[in-house]
Amino acid sequence: MEKIYGIDLGTTNSCLAVLDGQPRVIPIDGNGIVPSVVSFDGSNTLVGRLALNRSLAFPEQSVRSIKRLMGTDQSLKINNQTYKPEEISAIILKYLCQEAKKLEGLEVNRVVITVPAYFSEAQRRATMAAGQLAGLTVERIVNEPTAAALFYDLLSVKSKDPGDGKDWRYSLVYDLGGGTFDVSVLRMGEIIEVLASTGDTHLGGDDFDAQLTNYFISHIEGSSVDLLNYRPAMARLNFIAEKAKMELSSRGITSVDETMISGPGRRDYSLSLSISRSEFEDLTSQLVNNTLKFVDQALAEAGLLASDIDRVLLVGGMTRMPIIAEKLSAIFGQAQMPILDPDLSVAKGASVQGALITGENVEQVLVDVTAHTLSLMANNENHEAVCVPIIPRNTPIPTTRSQLFSTAVAHQEMGLLAVFQGESRQPKDNDFIGSTPFYLNSEALRSTIEVEFSYDVNGMIHLVAEQKGHKRRLAIDLDSRNPYSSAGVVTDFASLPRNFREFFEIDDDDDDDQSQAEDLIDVMEPEPASQDEGAEQKWNFVLKRAHNLLSSMEDGEEKIKLADLTKRYYKAINEDSDNLDDLEDELLNLMDE
Amino acid sequence: MFRTALKILKVSPQDDKETIHSAYTRLVRRFPPEQFPAQFKKVQNAYHELTLSDQILSKLLKEFKDCNNKFQLTAFFCSDHLDLTSTDPKLEKINNLLYQNQASNKVKQILENIDLSAVEYRKVKK
Numbered sequence: 001m002e003k004i005y006g007i008d009l010g011t012t013n014s015c016l017a018v019l020d021g022q023p024r025v026i027p028i029d030g031n032g033i034v035p036s037v038v039s040f041d042g043s044n045t046l047v048g049r050l051a052l053n054r055s056l057a058f059p060e061q062s063v064r065s066i067k068r069l070m071g072t073d074q075s076l077k078i079n080n081q082t083y084k085p086e087e088i089s090a091i092i093l094k095y096l097c098q099e100a101k102k103l104e105g106l107e108v109n110r111v112v113i114t115v116p117a118y119f120s121e122a123q124r125r126a127t128m129a130a131g132q133l134a135g136l137t138v139e140r141i142v143n144e145p146t147a148a149a150l151f152y153d154l155l156s157v158k159s160k161d162p163g164d165g166k167d168w169r170y171s172l173v174y175d176l177g178g179g180t181f182d183v184s185v186l187r188m189g190e191i192i193e194v195l196a197s198t199g200d201t202h203l204g205g206d207d208f209d210a211q212l213t214n215y216f217i218s219h220i221e222g223s224s225v226d227l228l229n230y231r232p233a234m235a236r237l238n239f240i241a242e243k244a245k246m247e248l249s250s251r252g253i254t255s256v257d258e259t260m261i262s263g264p265g266r267r268d269y270s271l272s273l274s275i276s277r278s279e280f281e282d283l284t285s286q287l288v289n290n291t292l293k294f295v296d297q298a299l300a301e302a303g304l305l306a307s308d309i310d311r312v313l314l315v316g317g318m319t320r321m322p323i324i325a326e327k328l329s330a331i332f333g334q335a336q337m338p339i340l341d342p343d344l345s346v347a348k349g350a351s352v353q354g355a356l357i358t359g360e361n362v363e364q365v366l367v368d369v370t371a372h373t374l375s376l377m378a379n380n381e382n383h384e385a386v387c388v389p390i391i392p393r394n395t396p397i398p399t400t401r402s403q404l405f406s407t408a409v410a411h412q413e414m415g416l417l418a419v420f421q422g423e424s425r426q427p428k429d430n431d432f433i434g435s436t437p438f439y440l441n442s443e444a445l446r447s448t449i450e451v452e453f454s455y456d457v458n459g460m461i462h463l464v465a466e467q468k469g470h471k472r473r474l475a476i477d478l479d480s481r482n483p484y485s486s487a488g489v490v491t492d493f494a495s496l497p498r499n500f501r502e503f504f505e506i507d508d509d510d511d512d513d514q515s516q517a518e519d520l521i522d523v524m525e526p527e528p529a530s531q532d533e534g535a536e537q538k539w540n541f542v543l544k545r546a547h548n549l550l551s552s553m554e555d556g557e558e559k560i561k562l563a564d565l566t567k568r569y570y571k572a573i574n575e576d577s578d579n580l581d582d583l584e585d586e587l588l589n590l591m592d593e
Numbered sequence: 594m595f596r597t598a599l600k601i602l603k604v605s606p607q608d609d610k611e612t613i614h615s616a617y618t619r620l621v622r623r624f625p626p627e628q629f630p631a632q633f634k635k636v637q638n639a640y641h642e643l644t645l646s647d648q649i650l651s652k653l654l655k656e657f658k659d660c661n662n663k664f665q666l667t668a669f670f671c672s673d674h675l676d677l678t679s680t681d682p683k684l685e686k687i688n689n690l691l692y693q694n695q696a697s698n699k700v701k702q703i704l705e706n707i708d709l710s711a712v713e714y715r716k717v718k719k
Contacts, residue, residue, distance in 0.1 A: 190618045356627055365625045396637050398630045457626055538628040588623055 006350025012178030023348035059235035071123030118199035147349030359540030
């Protein structure tokens with residue numbers, strides 16, 4: 001099966017990795033850490049290190065930190081051309097693939113792209129769109145801290161027994177990157193379970209640089225205020241700040257001596273000062289404290305105390321700042337802090353996830369969660385539209401949840417199903433994902449509507465609505481994988497009506513309490529229709545597991561039995577035989593023993 | 594629902610959280626979300642059903658206290674977390690609290706249902 005590559009599309013740097021037995025980063029731009037910078041030089045488009053260098057001289061023709069704009073309508077105007085954020089990201093993705101081909105002859109078509117766990121649906125869709133624009137098949141959007149944990153788990157798989165009787169660990173991933181911050185709490189053992197995930201998609205290294213840049217400006221002699229609106233000077237100062245920041249990670253003090261910083265009106269400025277690590281820490285203490293608030297929140301959501309955490313994983317270049325490890329040690333004194341490469345772990349983890357999808361990797365099982373609550377807009381008793389949570393945040397995915405609503409007015413003909421993402425009850429404070437009308441049988445004076453949301457591992461939101469007792473049913477995909485084709489789905493919040501008559505109401509009838517139970521009655525029915533899309537990957541998975549088990553078994557009756565059953569299963573797949581499901585069950589049962 | 598959950602995870606009501614979790618882990622390894630989404634969902638629902646965390650319970654309690662009228666109470670009772678079939682001693686506290694509240698008939702009825710399932714659960718446990 002064709003390989004699936006892992007891509008970390010970062011704010012500051014991007015990285016491409018593949019699993020060749022072990023995860024390996026493709027050494028693009030030298031060490032594989034490719035600056036996420038694009039620079040337009042006439043008809044020539046530069047990406048990576050070359051673009052970064054050019055961006056100092058031509059900031060107005062260059063784009064940095066585009067990730068921060070993903071999922072917004074903001075577009076950039078460069079050399080009289082407008083670019084959407086996903087178009088810029090697509091240029092970076094294309095560059096990674098082209099270089100992989102140039103360097104090693106690799107054909108990169110199928111990819112997993114990572115995003116911050118706290119990215120919204122709109123930001124995920126934009127990332128997906130960037131991949132498609134680059135001509136790639138995006139197999140999965142994966143959360144960055146989860147990817148890092150997956151990579152770490154792979155590393156530690158051989159030394160799994162911690163020797164204290166428990167064969168699992170509570171781990172906390174602290175991921176502070178160039179522009180985004182995530183914290184995830186996981187339970188890692190036989191399986192990897194994400195228990196809680198939170199963060200801020202606009203908090204990262206860029207903010208630390210900005211603090212330092214401002215500090216520099218206040219120390220430039222003369223009317224330095226003018227520089228604030230002068231892009232070339234700001235770009236240069238920002239670059240100096242970033243460099244000083246990095247130096248302060250390994251040194252207690254650094255000095256800056258820059259002359260000829262050209263300001264507006266051909267005036268030159270100079271900057272000469274030294275700054276100590278503790279001064280820098282003071283400047284940025286608010287930012288660090290903010291991240292710690294999210295750490296507390298994630299622990300609370302996972303229902304754990306700091307003392308429960310066995311291991312803290314540091315991910316993202318900003319975690320090189322010594323104060324961060326210090327602060328975390330103060331909170332998690334007892335926990336280990338294994339050394340991981342903060343720049344490469346995410347991309348490597350993404351390549352591991354790619355192998356999970358193809359079935360190449362059957363040893364690890366990952367259970368991730370939703371980072372935001374999915375809700376439906378409905379009326380409360382005062383005819384006010386509120387968001388009613390259907391899938392709460394931190395629910396393991398894939399998941400299906402349903403809830404009952406009722407019609408708002410007599411003989412209602414239509415109700416709008418408007419889907420929101422976010423933690424507020426107020427629709428205006430949440431992200432609007434899309435809405436679609438549901439036409440009812442209006443003979444009924446009043447009816448009950450069951451609304452069911454499914455969220456699958458691909459990030460696809462599937463919506464089913466049913467008018468109870470009237471056989472009216474609507475099923476629609478709110479497809480985050482394909483942002484340009486959502487038939488009949490309105491995605492502009494402003495165009496939503498504000499009249500309560502066009503929505504449903506929170507249900508207070510009591511005639512239907514068994515609906516949720518129904519799902520569970522058929523205890524373990526085999527998956528319906530084995531012809532579905534994932535079937536081949538499932539077969540691969542089962543066969544690979546059997547194969548691995550066989551090669552580790554000693555000769556004997558058991559082994560012959562398993563080998564025989566595996567052969568019959570393989571035959572059944574090829575002949576599309578009726579008893580395939582039974583054989584699969586039998587095989588899985590045998591492997592469990 | 595509670596019994597179905599026990600059946601899916603093949604555990605008994607006497608089992609502690611760790612045992613339930615290892616039963617869950619075994620089944621998730623067998624039915625990874627990647628390859629077996631439908632079975633995974635069932636295992637997940639069953640596990641969710643059997644493990645209502647302290648944190649969720651205390652959050653529920655707070656939400657309940659904040660309910661001021663029938664609508665809010667109904668919304669509260671429709672919320673997904675409310676399958677009070679946990680082994681947690683806090684269950685008793687919550688039940689008492691629910692009864693102290695002056696609720697509408699509808700809510701009282703729901704309360705009785707909830708209590709029944711809790712009573713049933715305790716019987717099973719004994």
